[in-house]
Amino acid sequence: MALDYLSKIPWFRQAEIVPPEDIEAASLRSDRFRLEREVDWQRLERIVTALEKGRPKRISDDDLLDLPVLYRKAASSLAVARETSLDAATIAYLEALVRRAWFQIYGPRDTLSGWLRGFLGGGWSQAVRAIWLDICIALFFMVAGTVVGWLLVSREPDWFYALVPGAMSNGREPGADAEVLRQSLEPTTSADGLSVFATYLFSNNTGVAILAFALGFAFGIPTMLLLISNMALLGAMLFVFVEAGLGVEFVAWLSVHGTTELGAILLAGAAGIHVGRAMAFPGQRTILAALQAAGLRAAQVMAGVTIMLVVAGLLEGFVRQLVGDSSARLAIGGAMLAFWCLYFAGMRRRQERAG
Amino acid sequence: MTTLQSAIQNNNAKRERELITPEGLALPLRIASRGSRAGALLLDLLFLFLGFLLFAVALGMIGLNLSSVSGLSKTPVGELIGIVFILALFFSRYGYFLYFELGARGATPGKRLLGIRVAARGGQRLTTEMVIARNLMRDVEVFLPAFFMLGNGFDAGLTGAAAFVWLATFVLFPFCNRDALRAGDLVAGTFVVEANRAKLQHAISLAPDHSQTYRFGEAELSVYGEHELQVLEGVLRTGDEKALREVAEAICRKIGWDMGSGDEREFLNTFYAALRAHLESGMRFGKRKKDKHS
Numbered sequence: 001m002a003l004d005y006l007s008k009i010p011w012f013r014q015a016e017i018v019p020p021e022d023i024e025a026a027s028l029r030s031d032r033f034r035l036e037r038e039v040d041w042q043r044l045e046r047i048v049t050a051l052e053k054g055r056p057k058r059i060s061d062d063d064l065l066d067l068p069v070l071y072r073k074a075a076s077s078l079a080v081a082r083e084t085s086l087d088a089a090t091i092a093y094l095e096a097l098v099r100r101a102w103f104q105i106y107g108p109r110d111t112l113s114g115w116l117r118g119f120l121g122g123g124w125s126q127a128v129r130a131i132w133l134d135i136c137i138a139l140f141f142m143v144a145g146t147v148v149g150w151l152l153v154s155r156e157p158d159w160f161y162a163l164v165p166g167a168m169s170n171g172r173e174p175g176a177d178a179e180v181l182r183q184s185l186e187p188t189t190s191a192d193g194l195s196v197f198a199t200y201l202f203s204n205n206t207g208v209a210i211l212a213f214a215l216g217f218a219f220g221i222p223t224m225l226l227l228i229s230n231m232a233l234l235g236a237m238l239f240v241f242v243e244a245g246l247g248v249e250f251v252a253w254l255s256v257h258g259t260t261e262l263g264a265i266l267l268a269g270a271a272g273i274h275v276g277r278a279m280a281f282p283g284q285r286t287i288l289a290a291l292q293a294a295g296l297r298a299a300q301v302m303a304g305v306t307i308m309l310v311v312a313g314l315l316e317g318f319v320r321q322l323v324g325d326s327s328a329r330l331a332i333g334g335a336m337l338a339f340w341c342l343y344f345a346g347m348r349r350r351q352e353r354a355g
Numbered sequence: 356m357t358t359l360q361s362a363i364q365n366n367n368a369k370r371e372r373e374l375i376t377p378e379g380l381a382l383p384l385r386i387a388s389r390g391s392r393a394g395a396l397l398l399d400l401l402f403l404f405l406g407f408l409l410f411a412v413a414l415g416m417i418g419l420n421l422s423s424v425s426g427l428s429k430t431p432v433g434e435l436i437g438i439v440f441i442l443a444l445f446f447s448r449y450g451y452f453l454y455f456e457l458g459a460r461g462a463t464p465g466k467r468l469l470g471i472r473v474a475a476r477g478g479q480r481l482t483t484e485m486v487i488a489r490n491l492m493r494d495v496e497v498f499l500p501a502f503f504m505l506g507n508g509f510d511a512g513l514t515g516a517a518a519f520v521w522l523a524t525f526v527l528f529p530f531c532n533r534d535a536l537r538a539g540d541l542v543a544g545t546f547v548v549e550a551n552r553a554k555l556q557h558a559i560s561l562a563p564d565h566s567q568t569y570r571f572g573e574a575e576l577s578v579y580g581e582h583e584l585q586v587l588e589g590v591l592r593t594g595d596e597k598a599l600r601e602v603a604e605a606i607c608r609k610i611g612w613d614m615g616s617g618d619e620r621e622f623l624n625t626f627y628a629a630l631r632a633h634l635e636s637g638m639r640f641g642k643r644k645k646d647k648h649s
Contacts, residue, residue: 025561028635093554296488
């Protein structure tokens with residue numbers, strides 16, 4: 001052990017567990033019971049304390065091998081003590097000790113990095129495939145929202161101002177000069193990527209995605225409304241650009257980050273709908289059990305959504321501002337879309353592949 | 356007992372739960388109070404805030420000024436640092452809670468200081484997914500309402516009011532159920548429990564034997580039950596002289612003894628050992644005496 005030299009300094013030396021001397025002299029049977037076993041209890045306590053402090057290296061090999069036995073001994077001591085001893089302090093000690101040991105022995109098995117590896121290596125795509133129905137529902141509402149936005153603005157241009165907040169339109173409005181619109185699609189010459197990155201990543205994408213998930217809590221209905229209203233905005237914007245004859249350019253401009261970002265919002269909405277659907281139709285299970293199962297699956301999807309949003313933010317902040325050519329933009333967007341689709345469909349865990 | 360005391364006891368009893376281990380042993384668990392959970396959250400937010408303050412000061416030391424981010428972003432290096440900073444901000448929101456709750460203690464530093472931890476409901480193993488699920492929901496329950504308040508969400512009129520009601524539902528969620536679950540706990544299947552540690556106390560009944568000085572008969576020992584024994588144990592462990600004297604007097608009155616002063620501790624120790632022996636031998640035959648009234 002690397003820390004061996006430390007034990008030579010008195011300060012770092014672990015106090016020896018001294019076995020009680022005169023067990024036979026104890027007049028009470030319950031006290032003899034306690035004195036015979038307290039060395040084991042203290043050994044278990046020392047191991048558990050080391051585990052709690054995250055220093056498993058401090059535990060000697062003997063202790064580690066004995067851990068399951070010591071745990072079971074303490075648990076059985078507690079069961080016996082409850083029926084034979086009236087020493088409240090000892091029982092309280094045993095209860096706290098067994099509870100602490102239980103949390104260590106039956107605690108989370110994975111570290112964050114270990115979990116991340118399993119997550120990227122199949123756990124995420126598996127969760128996404130598991131909510132395919134909800135993805136279809138969310139996709140339907142997103143497409144419906146876009147169509148609604150388009151139709152509304154094409155009938156009555158005033159709808160545009162109702163759908164798009166003034167600050168966001170930034171001169172991009174119905175009947176605007178095609179040249180102004182084209183300008184807004186151009187890559188910027190100065191490298192103010194950071195501010196763009198920051199504003200968009202935090203005020204727009206993340207907010208919408210997390211809201212879409214969290215709103216699923218009310219049977220998923222607010223999620224659907226949110227998806228529709230957000231996509232109506234897109235539909236309205238699309239109409240404006242198509243009307244000005246810039247349809248392809250706009251789609252190319254959007255696709256660079258949009259395939260990733262809209263994919264993330266789609267997954268977040270689907271996760272929200274999944275939770276909401278479990279609440280509304282729990283099936284044979286209780287609502288709580290159904291909610292929990294759905295929540296755990298949705299949480300995995302959402303953890304991945306945050307990753308997608310970071311990627312989308314990077315694409316939006318840098319790639320889109322640097323690449324100006326429409327066909328190159330379309331190629332990047334298409335490649336991202338293909339990558340995500342392939343990843344979700346194809347990434348399988350090792351056991352899954354074997355089975 | 357005063358009303359306050361009984362109210363506290365009543366409240367504590369309401370929070371008691373049982374955990375059945377795979378060995379079939381029932382372990383008592385107590386749900387953490389809402390106050391300590393709110394306190395733990397505030398502490399954690401304080402720690403996060405202090406961490407960023409330190410980070411910003413450290414950056415300032417090496418000659419970077421965050422307040423001039425717009426100027427900073429003109430240079431590629433500055434831009435990179437800015438992005439790293441924003442990403443750090445973003446991940447600390449999730450990472451801090453995730454990292455600590457996945458650790459061996461199942462508690463963030465704030466929770467640990469207040470002696471509470473996360474556990475899975477129903478005696479299951481706490482899994483990584485559970486911790487992630489409960490912390491993703493934290494965003495809606497803590498950060499969104501905070502941003503909403505800070506960002507003047509009320510100005511938005513009817514939408515703002517609707518959002519306020521919606522967010523309030525999440526914030527007030529823990530007050531609407533028995534286990535003080537917040538929405539994240541409900542979705543993840545977790546709850547927050549007290550995680551106290553106890554020290555092994557010395558065995559009082561091993562004190563020097565005075566059973567020759569004080570002999571208690573069947574009549575004297577059958578006056579009290581287990582509850583009184585435990586009160587006596589508490590008094591002996593605290594060791595407050597005044598309380599010892601009062602208790603000794605009360606016992607003497609009850610069993611009709613007349614005892615001089617000065618020897619209370621020995622008397623009580625002996626009485627404790629004798630009473631425990633008496634009650635425990637009854638226990639072995641399946642006879643339990645809960646308190647003096649039974």
